[in-house]
Amino acid sequence: MKANxxxxxxxxxxxxxxxxxMWMPNLPENCIRLSSGYPEPTLVPAEQLKxxxxxxxxxxxxxxxxYLGSPKIVKLEENIQNRLASxxxxxxxEELLITSGACQAIDLIARVLLDDETFVxxxxxxxxxxxxxxxxxxxxIISIPVDERGLQTKRLEKLLEERKSKGLALPSFLYTIPTFxxxxxxxxxxxxxxxxxxxxxKYNFFILEDDAYGELGFDNSPLPLKAIDKEGLVIYVGSLSxxxxxxxxxxxISGASEFISACAWFKKxxxxxxxxxxxxxxxxxxxxxxxxxxxxxxYHDKYIVLISALEQFLPKSVSWFLPKGGYFxxxxxxxxxxxxxxxxxxxxxxxxxPGKHFFLNPKEGTEYLRLSFxxxxxxxxxxxxxxxxxxxx
Amino acid sequence: MKANxxxxxxxxxxxxxxxxxMWMPNLPENCIRLSSGYPEPTLVPAEQLKxxxxxxxxxxxxxxxxYLGSPKIVKLEENIQNRLASxxxxxxxEELLITSGACQAIDLIARVLLDDETFVxxxxxxxxxxxxxxxxxxxxIISIPVDERGLQTKRLEKLLEERKSKGLALPSFLYTIPTFxxxxxxxxxxxxxxxxxxxxxKYNFFILEDDAYGELGFDNSPLPLKAIDKEGLVIYVGSLSxxxxxxxxxxxISGASEFISACAWFKKxxxxxxxxxxxxxxxxxxxxxxxxxxxxxxYHDKYIVLISALEQFLPKSVSWFLPKGGYFxxxxxxxxxxxxxxxxxxxxxxxxxPGKHFFLNPKEGTEYLRLSFxxxxxxxxxxxxxxxxxxxx
Numbered sequence: 186m187k188a189n190x191x192x193x194x195x196x197x198x199x200x201x202x203x204x205x206x207m208w209m210p211n212l213p214e215n216c217i218r219l220s221s222g223y224p225e226p227t228l229v230p231a232e233q234l235k236x237x238x239x240x241x242x243x244x245x246x247x248x249x250x251x252y253l254g255s256p257k258i259v260k261l262e263e264n265i266q267n268r269l270a271s272x273x274x275x276x277x278x279e280e281l282l283i284t285s286g287a288c289q290a291i292d293l294i295a296r297v298l299l300d301d302e303t304f305v306x307x308x309x310x311x312x313x314x315x316x317x318x319x320x321x322x323x324x325x326i327i328s329i330p331v332d333e334r335g336l337q338t339k340r341l342e343k344l345l346e347e348r349k350s351k352g353l354a355l356p357s358f359l360y361t362i363p364t365f366x367x368x369x370x371x372x373x374x375x376x377x378x379x380x381x382x383x384x385x386x387k388y389n390f391f392i393l394e395d396d397a398y399g400e401l402g403f404d405n406s407p408l409p410l411k412a413i414d415k416e417g418l419v420i421y422v423g424s425l426s427x428x429x430x431x432x433x434x435x436x437x438i439s440g441a442s443e444f445i446s447a448c449a450w451f452k453k454x455x456x457x458x459x460x461x462x463x464x465x466x467x468x469x470x471x472x473x474x475x476x477x478x479x480x481x482x483x484y485h486d487k488y489i490v491l492i493s494a495l496e497q498f499l500p501k502s503v504s505w506f507l508p509k510g511g512y513f514x515x516x517x518x519x520x521x522x523x524x525x526x527x528x529x530x531x532x533x534x535x536x537x538x539p540g541k542h543f544f545l546n547p548k549e550g551t552e553y554l555r556l557s558f559x560x561x562x563x564x565x566x567x568x569x570x571x572x573x574x575x576x577x578x
Numbered sequence: 579m580k581a582n583x584x585x586x587x588x589x590x591x592x593x594x595x596x597x598x599x600m601w602m603p604n605l606p607e608n609c610i611r612l613s614s615g616y617p618e619p620t621l622v623p624a625e626q627l628k629x630x631x632x633x634x635x636x637x638x639x640x641x642x643x644x645y646l647g648s649p650k651i652v653k654l655e656e657n658i659q660n661r662l663a664s665x666x667x668x669x670x671x672e673e674l675l676i677t678s679g680a681c682q683a684i685d686l687i688a689r690v691l692l693d694d695e696t697f698v699x700x701x702x703x704x705x706x707x708x709x710x711x712x713x714x715x716x717x718x719i720i721s722i723p724v725d726e727r728g729l730q731t732k733r734l735e736k737l738l739e740e741r742k743s744k745g746l747a748l749p750s751f752l753y754t755i756p757t758f759x760x761x762x763x764x765x766x767x768x769x770x771x772x773x774x775x776x777x778x779x780k781y782n783f784f785i786l787e788d789d790a791y792g793e794l795g796f797d798n799s800p801l802p803l804k805a806i807d808k809e810g811l812v813i814y815v816g817s818l819s820x821x822x823x824x825x826x827x828x829x830x831i832s833g834a835s836e837f838i839s840a841c842a843w844f845k846k847x848x849x850x851x852x853x854x855x856x857x858x859x860x861x862x863x864x865x866x867x868x869x870x871x872x873x874x875x876x877y878h879d880k881y882i883v884l885i886s887a888l889e890q891f892l893p894k895s896v897s898w899f900l901p902k903g904g905y906f907x908x909x910x911x912x913x914x915x916x917x918x919x920x921x922x923x924x925x926x927x928x929x930x931x932p933g934k935h936f937f938l939n940p941k942e943g944t945e946y947l948r949l950s951f952x953x954x955x956x957x958x959x960x961x962x963x964x965x966x967x968x969x970x971x
Contacts, residue, residue, distance in 0.1 A: 250823035285847035292846035432645035432851035453685035454678035457826035
C-alpha cells in the first residue's frame with residue numbers, strides 16, 4: 186500500500202504493520218473450512234430469527250427502524266444481564282454496553298485505555314484480531330506464554346516484579362481469554378485465575394476478559410474471572426456470535442459505569458435498533474439453556490471426530506492440546522512451516538490458520554496451526570484431516 | 579464524571595469536553611419532537627423490510643447470519659454504486675465502504691486523517707455529532723460561517739492565504755454539508771462549489787462531503803461536490819438513514835481506494851451481513867426513484883406547514899432561512915437564550931435543538947434554534963409552533 190501524504194504518521198505506521206485484510210488468502214470455492222471460527226450452520230436459528238423479525242415489525246411497526254428504536258432494546262440488555270447473573274456476574278444497566286460484536290468491544294476498550302505511553306499484556310498465542318487492534322493504539326505490547334492450564338501467571342508475576350523494581354510503567358490491562366481460549370482451546374486453571382486476580386489488585390491493572398466461548402464447555406463452564414472480581418478490575422467482553430449468529434453483530438462490554446460511559450462515547454455507530462430488538466424477541470422466545478446444551482453436545486461430537494481423525498491420519502510427531510470446550514484445536518507440527526503448508530492444503534481443498542498470525546512475534550508460530558471443528562460437517566472434518574495427513578507424510 | 583486514574587490524558591480531555599450524551603435532556607413522553615432529525619414515520623418501510631427479511635432467509639437460510647454473509651452484500655454495494663452514478667458520482671467497488679451509518683463514516687475518516695498535529699475546518703454552524711467526533715481527535719478545529727448560499731468560501735480562502743503566508747499548517751480536510759445543510763438547511767451555491775474545489779486543489783486538502791440529505795430536495799438536488807471533483811480530493815459520505823430507515827444503520831464512504839482501505843482497517847465492527855443483505859433485497863424490490871419523489875413531496879408539504887405556522891404564530895423579530903430540501907429550518911430568535919427557552923418549551927410539550935450545540939463556540943448559537951419538520955405530523959407541527967409562539971410573546 187502506497188503511503189498517502191495526507192495520512193498522519195500513526196496511520197502510516199498502522200497500515201505498514203499489517204496490510205488490512207491480508208492475513209488469510211482467499212479460500213477456493215468448496216474449500217473445507219477448518220480455518221473458520223464460524224458456528225455450526227444447522228444451529229444458526231435462521232427460521233426463528235425470521236419469525237422474530239415478523240413478530241417484532243407486526244407488533245411495533247416502524248419503531249425499531251428509527252434511531253431511538255424499540256423498548257425491546259432494553260429487553261435485550263435485561264436478557265444479557267440475566268444470562269450474566271446465571272454465570273455469577275451481577276451488573277447494573279449502566280455497567281453494560283451492547284456492541285456490534287466482541288471485536289468492536291475490544292476496539293472500544295483499547296481506545297479508552299491505550300495510547301503510546303501505556304502498554305498491554307497479551308497471551309502468547311492470542312486472538313489475532315485483538316492483537317491487530319492493540320497495535321493500532323500502542324507499540325508497547327508484551328506477551329506471556331499460555332500452556333495447557335492457560336496463561337502462565339508466574340511468568341506474568343515475574344514480569345510485573347521486574348518492571349516495578351526498574352521503575353518501568355505497569356500495564357494498563359491484561360488481555361486474556363481464560364476459557365476455551367482462541368487459538369489454543371486451553372482453559373486457565375482455578376489456581377491461576379486466583380493468582381491473576383491477586384496480581385491485578387497488587388499491581389493495579391485491568392483485566393480484559395474475553396469470554397466469547399465461555400458457555401461452550403463440553404461438560405460445564407468455569408466461572409468467569411468477572412465473577413470472582415471483588416475490586417471491579419475485570420472488564421468483561423461477551424458475544425452472541427458463537428452461540429446464536431455472528432451476522433447479527435451483537436456483543437457487549439461490562440465494566441464500571443464510568444468506564445462504560447467512556448466506551449459509549451467512542452461508539453459512533455450508535456445503537457442498532459433493528460438487530461438488537463430482533464435479538465431481544467428471539468431470546469425471549471428461546472429456551473436458552475436448552476440451546477446451550479444442544480450447542481455443547483454438537484460441538485463435543487464434532488470435536489471427537491476431529492481428534493479421532495488427527496490420531497488416525499497425522500504423523501506421530503504432530504501433537505495438540507485437548508480442549509474442554511470452544512471451537513478450536515491447536516496443533517504443533519514440528520519442523521514444518523505452516524504458512525507454506527497452507528498453500529498446499531488450499532490447493533487440495535482444505536484450510537486452517539497458520540500459527541504465526543496468533544503471535545506478537547510471528548516466528549514463534551511457525552510450527553503451529555489452528556483447526557476449527559465448529560463449522561465443517563463431520564464428513565468434511567475427516568476428509569480435511571486426511572488431506573493434511575497426506576501432505577505431512 | 580469522575581476522572582478514572584486508568585484513563586490516558588486524551589480520554590480524560592475528551593470526556594471533560596462534553597459529558598457523553600448530555601447535549602439534550604430526556605424528552606417528556608408525548609413531546610412534539612421538533613428536535614429530532616428522524617424520518618416521517620409513515621414513510622419508513624416496515625412492511626417491505628419485513629418482507630425482505632422473510633424472502634432473504636427463505637432463499638439463503640443461515641447464510642446472511644454468518645460472518646462472511648450473503649452474496650447480497652455485494653448487491654447492496656452495486657445498488658449504492660448505481661445510485662451514486664445517477665448523481666454523477668462514478669466509483670469502483672474498492673472506492674466504497676459500507677458503514678453503520680454516516681456517523682460511523684465520519685468517525686472513521688477522522689481517525690484516519692486527524693491527530694493532534696493536524697487540523698480541520700468545519701462550517702459554522704455544523705452537524706453537532708461531527709463536531710463531537712472531531713474533538714476526539716484534535717484540538718485544532720477552525721470554523722467558517724455559513725450564510726444563505728452555504729459556506730462562505732471567500733472567508734475560507736482568506737484563512738488559507740493567511741495560514742500559508744505565516745507558515746502555519748494547512749487543514750487536513752474541510753467538513754461540509756453542501757446540500758440542505760444540518761442545521762441551517764442552506765445549500766452551497768454553484769459558484770461557491772466551484773470555488774471550494776479550486777481551494778482544495780490549490781491548498782491540497784481533502785473535502786469531507788456529508789450528503790445525508792442530498793436526495794431530499796423539494797424540487798431537485800444539486801450535483802454533489804464529489805461529482806465535480808477531478809483530483810480525487812472529495813471524500814463522500816452518504817446514508818440510507820434519511821431516505822429508508824435509520825434503525826438499519828447503513829451509510830457509506832466513497833473515496834480513493836487506499837483511503838477506503840485505511841478506513842476499513844479501523845472499522846472493527848466488521849460487516850453487518852444481516853442488515854446489509856436485508857437492505858439489498860429491499861432496494862432490489864423498490865422503485866427508488868418513486869420513493870424519493872414521495873419523500874420529496876411529503877417533506878415539502880410538511881415544510882410548508884412549518885413555515886406557515888412560523889409566519890402566523892412567531893413574533894416579527896424572529897427570522898429563518900428558507901431551505902430547498904432536507905429536514906430542518908434554522909431560526910434566529912434575537913435576544914433570547916434558546917437553551918433557557920428549551921426548558922420552558924419541554925414543560926409545554928414541544929422540543930427543538932438549541933443553537934449552541936452546532937457551534938465550535940457555543941455562545942455564537944445562543945439566539946438560534948433548529949426545528950425539524952421531518953418527524954412530527956402536520957397537526958403537531960402547528961401545535962408545536964403555536965406553543966413556541968406563546969412562549970416568545
